[in-house]
Amino acid sequence: MKHQESPKNSPQFSIVILAFNEILHLPRLLESIRGLNTKVYVCDSGSTDGTLDVIKDFGAEVVYHPFETHPKQWDFALNHFKIDTPWIIGLDSDHIVLPELYEKLKHFSDEQIPAHISGIYFNRKNYFKGRWIKHGGYFPKYLMKMFRNGVGYSDLNENMDHRFVLKSGETMVWKEGYLKEENLKENKISFWIDKHNRYSDLTAAEEVERKRALRAQVIKPRLFGSPDERTAYLKRIWWDLPLFLRPFIYFFHRYFIQLGILDGKEGLVFHFLQALWFRFVVDVKIWEIEKEEGKAR
Template sequence: MNPNFSFIILTYNEQIHLPRLLNSIIDLAAPLFVLDSGSTDDTITIAEASGATVAQHPFENHPKQWEYALKTFAIQTPWVICLDADQIVTPELLMHLQSFNSENYAGINGIYFNRKNYFKGRWIKYGGYYPFYLLKMFRYGIGYSDINENMDHRMVVPGQTITWNDGYLIEENLKENNIRFWIDKHNRYSDLLAVEEVERLMHLRQQTVQPNLWGSPDQRTAWLKKLWWQLPRYVRPMLYFIYRMIFRLGILDGRTGIIFHFMQGFWFRLVVDIKIDEILKKNADAQK
């Protein structure tokens, strides 16, 4: 069994994705832990057949699900890798992990992987979607889930981090090939994000990661989010869509990519703004 790191995987009805992920990491012989949120398909059977330790926990949001996983599983390795079931470890990343020895990373607490995101079979290469770095590997007991986020899920690691630029993760949710699934999923996400933004307006939430345009990938994201919250609602979705299409060359992603940038960069964020106003109006009416 790999003595350096373990994998934690979140699942919910992932029989279409989980075998793909498990096959991509089988050569690493690492301990596997799967936290499921109530699958009704063969997800749990597949996970148990792979030798994974499986637990179940009701889903509220991704940050809290990751927090539960990190606190619940009996991780024995010094490092942990946290993956979603619709991700795949590429041969480039596999090579990094096969040669990984914890003793060679003294003073390093976290490692960012470079992600390639696919939508309807197409790699979304432009529009700010590549390169895109995710903090997926960190020292167990040091990294933790940022529960100050309601929808976006990220790990926080105090101390020094590094980036594997060619350590690619493929992220492709095949269920999203059905646009109804994509819309329903992002409609749920918009509920979470609208509530989060209202709570930030009321100073009930604070950023865990210190905003810094020149810092780590997550510090840059925190800086951009702080700017986003200061922009006027209804204007910012259009500004963001133009930024992705023109300044980040999203138009080069072709028809499928343009659909993705419109839906994810404009439609989703416009729906969030509408829901924010609905919540604010409801709160104001309740105080009358």
């Protein structure tokens, strides 16, 4: 695939960000990318806490769009903004570009990337209650956050696990240089539970639709493929496991086999809630949906 070369010293990529009442997070992210030769676009879903002032002060372009799901919000953002750089980076407001990744982006050039590469995976460090979650399968964690303009798009076959997919081309992984993810709102456990209770509705509905073949996997499932292809493969196994049993299997695997136990008390809370509590609530809601549908027949 041949790609058009950009004039020397012109922006090589643009950064697109989703936001909603992110006064705690957005200033950190914007400060972490300050100095990069880039354009910044923000898709906001109705912030009222000063987020819009932060965006304006930074000089980013902003658009309002009501929120439905993350994949739909990303789809709107990528199609609304008139982005003219060769590459696009998609970030959430609770991300921070750490110094090693900043340096890679500072010296990034489209000409350095082979023409057959259309997507780049960043390595993410996830933090919970101030602690880096190093174990339980959470590090290294590769997310495709950078892709060629016009080639990457948002996977609308997902309700919750948002990911970018490619129309064509291959991917590469940046193992060095990190993207930090830390949602400070989730330090209050009631916020975390309320948020994931809402997420469990979407996840349960999505899985029921997959059982009926109303949703397809866009990404090809392959155990030894790209990080997203491996995730797609593991999801297929997950969907076939028995309800109510699979959350316990998953928690045991993450906490003991993948050594989540080494993440301390913060890790215990995180892995228990994310791997067991959340997944169990999803299974209960799937059971409720199927039970109600059975009565209606």
